[in-house]
Amino acid sequence: MKTVDIVERIEGEAKLVCQWNKEKISDVKIQFLNFRGFEFILKDKPALDALVYTPRICGICGQAHLKATVEALENIYKNHNEELILTKKAKLLREIGLNIEIIDSHIKWFYMFIMPDIVKFSQNNLAEYTPLKGKKWLEASMIASETIKSLALIGGQWPHTSYMIPGGVMSDPTLLDLISMQNYMDQAIIFFENSLVGIKLDNYLDFKKSEDLYKVKGDLKDFITISFENEFEKIGKSYNRHLVLGDSLSFEKGKINRKLTKNISYENIEELTLNSFDIDKSKISKEAYTWSKTALYSNNFYETGPLSRAIVQNRDFVNDIHRKYKDSMFTRILARMDELGFLLFKTKELIKQIDINEDSFIKPKVSLSDFKYGFGQSAVEACRGSLYHDIEIENGIISKYDVITPTVWNLGPGIEDKLSTSQKAIIGTDSLAKAKLILRSFDVCSVCTTH
Amino acid sequence: MKNNERNKPKIVWLQAITCNGNTHSFLSANVNRLKLFLNSFDLIYHPSLTTDILLDDLLKKDEEIDFLLVEGAISSNKEFFQLSNQTTNEILKKLVLKSKYLIAVGSCASYGGVHKKFEQNNNILGLQEALFEHDTSTLKHPIVNLTGCPVHPEWIFQTLFSLKEYKQIALDEKGRPKEIYSYLAHHGCTRNEYFEWKVEANSFGLKEGCLFYEQGCRGPMTHSNCNKILWNDVNSKTRAGMPCIGCTEFDFPRNNMLETKKNIGIPDEVPLGVSKRAYLSIAGVAKTFKIDRLNEKIIK
Ligand code: SF4
Ligand code: SF4
Numbered sequence: 001m002k003t004v005d006i007v008e009r010i011e012g013e014a015k016l017v018c019q020w021n022k023e024k025i026s027d028v029k030i031q032f033l034n035f036r037g038f039e040f041i042l043k044d045k046p047a048l049d050a051l052v053y054t055p056r057i058c059g060i061c062g063q064a065h066l067k068a069t070v071e072a073l074e075n076i077y078k079n080h081n082e083e084l085i086l087t088k089k090a091k092l093l094r095e096i097g098l099n100i101e102i103i104d105s106h107i108k109w110f111y112m113f114i115m116p117d118i119v120k121f122s123q124n125n126l127a128e129y130t131p132l133k134g135k136k137w138l139e140a141s142m143i144a145s146e147t148i149k150s151l152a153l154i155g156g157q158w159p160h161t162s163y164m165i166p167g168g169v170m171s172d173p174t175l176l177d178l179i180s181m182q183n184y185m186d187q188a189i190i191f192f193e194n195s196l197v198g199i200k201l202d203n204y205l206d207f208k209k210s211e212d213l214y215k216v217k218g219d220l221k222d223f224i225t226i227s228f229e230n231e232f233e234k235i236g237k238s239y240n241r242h243l244v245l246g247d248s249l250s251f252e253k254g255k256i257n258r259k260l261t262k263n264i265s266y267e268n269i270e271e272l273t274l275n276s277f278d279i280d281k282s283k284i285s286k287e288a289y290t291w292s293k294t295a296l297y298s299n300n301f302y303e304t305g306p307l308s309r310a311i312v313q314n315r316d317f318v319n320d321i322h323r324k325y326k327d328s329m330f331t332r333i334l335a336r337m338d339e340l341g342f343l344l345f346k347t348k349e350l351i352k353q354i355d356i357n358e359d360s361f362i363k364p365k366v367s368l369s370d371f372k373y374g375f376g377q378s379a380v381e382a383c384r385g386s387l388y389h390d391i392e393i394e395n396g397i398i399s400k401y402d403v404i405t406p407t408v409w410n411l412g413p414g415i416e417d418k419l420s421t422s423q424k425a426i427i428g429t430d431s432l433a434k435a436k437l438i439l440r441s442f443d444v445c446s447v448c449t450t451h
Numbered sequence: 452m453k454n455n456e457r458n459k460p461k462i463v464w465l466q467a468i469t470c471n472g473n474t475h476s477f478l479s480a481n482v483n484r485l486k487l488f489l490n491s492f493d494l495i496y497h498p499s500l501t502t503d504i505l506l507d508d509l510l511k512k513d514e515e516i517d518f519l520l521v522e523g524a525i526s527s528n529k530e531f532f533q534l535s536n537q538t539t540n541e542i543l544k545k546l547v548l549k550s551k552y553l554i555a556v557g558s559c560a561s562y563g564g565v566h567k568k569f570e571q572n573n574n575i576l577g578l579q580e581a582l583f584e585h586d587t588s589t590l591k592h593p594i595v596n597l598t599g600c601p602v603h604p605e606w607i608f609q610t611l612f613s614l615k616e617y618k619q620i621a622l623d624e625k626g627r628p629k630e631i632y633s634y635l636a637h638h639g640c641t642r643n644e645y646f647e648w649k650v651e652a653n654s655f656g657l658k659e660g661c662l663f664y665e666q667g668c669r670g671p672m673t674h675s676n677c678n679k680i681l682w683n684d685v686n687s688k689t690r691a692g693m694p695c696i697g698c699t700e701f702d703f704p705r706n707n708m709l710e711t712k713k714n715i716g717i718p719d720e721v722p723l724g725v726s727k728r729a730y731l732s733i734a735g736v737a738k739t740f741k742i743d744r745l746n747e748k749i750i751k
Contacts, residue, residue, distance in 0.1 A: 059470040
C-alpha cells in the first residue's frame with residue numbers, strides 16, 4: 001500500500017509518500033516541491049547585498065543566514081591575508097542576536113508546531129494547547145514576541161534586519177539598551193520557570209541524570225507524560241550520528257560517529273543531487289522527486305540540531321537521556337527544549353560581557369571589490385542545526401553562492417542504497433500521525449530546505 | 452459554534468512564494484494588539500498556525516471569506532512551486548472568488564519582491580499582476596498592498612480594523628493605504644537633526660550621524676512609517692544604525708543597498724520632492740554651520 005500525504009504547519013509544505021508493509025512504513029520519500037532559487041538570485045549581485053538577501057531565505061532563521069553571510073565575507077578577507085579586526089563587543093552582539101532568534105524559534109516551535117499534535121495522543125483534554133485560542137498557545141506567542149524585542153534593540157527590527165557587516169555590527173547599544181535586553185531575557189526565564197518546566201532555571205540546569213526528568217513540572221511534563229504513555233522514546237531513531245559545524249561562545253563544533261571528534265573540516269562536506277530536481281532539465285535523473293539536495297559529511301548522513309549540539313558539547317542532562325533513549329523522537333524534542341533553558345542562561349551571560357566602550361565596527365582597510373577573485377566559507381548553528389554558506393566573488397560581484405541549510409542535512413533525500421537521516425527515522429513507524437510527528441521532531445522548514 | 456464567533460469576520464491567510472517572514476513579523480506583534488485581533492476576527496486558515504482544516508479542504512468549501520490575506524508572490528509555474536498539487540496562481544484565483552477583500556501582505560505579494568529576482572522562473576508576480584479584471588470582479592474593494600519586507604504587524608491590524616469598521620481605506624497610486632505610506636521612513640528618525648545639518652555618520656556602528664550620505668539610507672525616499680510606529684514596539688533600523696533599504700517600495704531589492712551612490716561626492720538621488728540643485732545649495736549652507744554638539748559623541 002502507498003499513501004501520499006501533505007504535511008502543513010511545518011513552515012511551508014512537504015509531501016510524505018509512504019510505502020506500507022504489514023502495517024508499518026517500509027519506505028518513505030519526503031518531497032519538497034517548491035523552489036525559490038536563492039543561489040541563482042544571489043549570482044551577479046554586489047557582495048554586500050547578500051547581507052540583505054540571505055536573511056530572506058527564511059523568515060524564522062534570518063539572523064543565522066545573516067551571520068553566515070557576514071562570516072563568509074570576512075573569510076574572503078582572511079583568505080587574502082587581509083587583516084580584519086573584530087572587537088569582542090561586535091562578536092558578542094552578533095552571537096546574542098542569533099541566540100535570541102533561536103530562543104524565539106524554540107518557544108514557537110514547541111507550542112505551535114509540536115504540542116498541538118502531541119496532545120492528540122493524550123487521553124486527557126488539553127484544550128489549553130489549541131492553536132490561536134488555547135491559553136498556553138497564546139501565552140507562548142506573547143512571550144515570543146516580548147523576547148524578540150531584545151534583538152530589535154540591537155538590530156532595529158526583527159525579522160529581516162541586516163545589522164551585521166564585515167568589520168562588526170551597525171548598532172551601538174547603550175547601557176540602558178543592554179539592561180532592557182536583560183529584562184526581556186528575564187521575562188523569558190520567568191516563562192521558562194513558571195510555565196515550561198515548573199522549577200527554577202538554576203535547578204533545572206543542575207539536572208544531570210535522565211531520572212531528573214521526573215522532577216520536571218509544567219508544560220514540558222505534559223510532553224514527557226504523553227511521550228512515555230505512547231512510547232515516543234522508542235520511535236524516530238536514526239543513525240545516531242551527529243554533526244555540529246558551527247563554533248561559537250555558545251556551541252562547540254564536532255561530530256559523533258560512534259565516538260566524538262572535535263575536528264571538523266569543511267572539505268568533507270559534499271552536496272549531491274542524485275534524487276533532486278535541477279533547474280537544468282538535462283541533469284535531472286529519473287529518480288528525482290524533491291527540490292531538496294542531499295548533504296553528506298565524509299560520505300555519511302548526519303543529524304544536526306539541538307540534540308547533536310547537546311551531546312557534542314557534553315551537556316549532562318541531555319547526554320544521559322540520550323544514552324538511555326538514543327536519538328529517539330522523544331530525545332530530539334526534549335533536547336530542543338533543554339537548549340531553550342541553556343540559551344536563556346548563556347545569552348544573559350553574554351549580554352553581561354559586553355563592554356560598551358569598545359567599537360562596534362572597524363572599517364576594513366580594503367573593500368571586497370578590491371579583490372579580483374575571492375572565496376569564503378562559514379558555518380553557524382541556526383535554530384534547526386548547522387547552516388553552511390560558501391561564496392565566491394569576482395571584483396566584488398557574487399559569482400557563486402551555495403547554501404546548505406540544517407534541514408537539508410536532516411531531510412534531504414537518501415541516495416543510492418543509503419537512507420537519509422529522517423527517512424531512517426520514519427521507516428518502521430506504525431501510523432501516519434506518528435510519522436508526521438517524527439518529521440516534525442526535526443523542526444522542519446520547507447522554506448529553508450528548498451531555498 | 453458560539454454566537455459571537457458567527458459575527459466575526461473570517462480571515463484566510465495564504466502563503467504563496469514566501470520566506471514566511473510576514474507570518475513571523477505578525478506573530479511578533481504587540482501582545483495586546485494580537486489578543487484583540489484574535490478576539491475580533493476569526494482566522495479560519497493559516498498554513499502554519501491553524502490545525503482544523505487543510506488548504507485542500509478550504510478550496511472545496513463554499514464558505515465565504517471576508518479577508519483574504521496573501522503572503523508571498525504568485526506563479527503559474529508548477530515545476531518550481533506548488534501547494535496541494537496546484538499552482539499558487541490557481542489557488543489564488545479560487546480563493547479570491549470567495550472573498551470580499553484581498554490584501555497583499557508584504558512586498559512579495561504586492562510586487563513580487565525578492566522572489567521576482569529569481570529570473571529563471573520568469574513567471575513570478577505580485578497579486579495585482581497575477582489577477583485579471585474578471586478574477587477580482589466579486590471583490591468589494593480594490594486590492595490593498597501592504598508593502599514591506601516584512602510588513603509591520605500594526606499595518607495589518609490597522610488595515611483590517613479599518614476595513615471592518617469603515618468598509619474602505621484610501622489607497623495611493625500603488626495600492627498602499629495612504630495613511631500608512633504617505634509618511635517617509637525618514638520621519639521620526641532619531642538622526643533627523645544630523646540630516647538637516649548634513650552631518651554624516653563617519654562609519655557604521657555609531658549612534659551619531661545620518662546614514663544618507665555614505666551608508667545608502669533610503670529613508671527620505673521610502674514610503675513607510677517605520678520611525679513613527681516602531682518595530683517590535685522598541686526600535687527601527689535607522690534608529691539602531693542600519694540604513695533603510697527601501698523595502699516598502701516597488702523597486703526593492705535594489706543593487707548596492709548598503710552604500711550611497713554618488714557623483715563627484717554628491718548623492719545621486721536626493722530626498723523626494725526636492726530638486727537636486729535646491730538640495731545642493733541648502734546642503735552647502737547647512738554645512739557651513741559647524742555645530743559642535745552634532746560633531747561630538749551623544750554620551751560623553
Ligand atoms: S516581502 Fe520580504 S518578508 Fe515578505 S515574503 Fe518577501 S522576502 Fe519575505
Ligand atoms: S538615517 Fe536615514 S532615515 Fe535617518 S535621518 Fe538619515 S536619511 Fe533620514
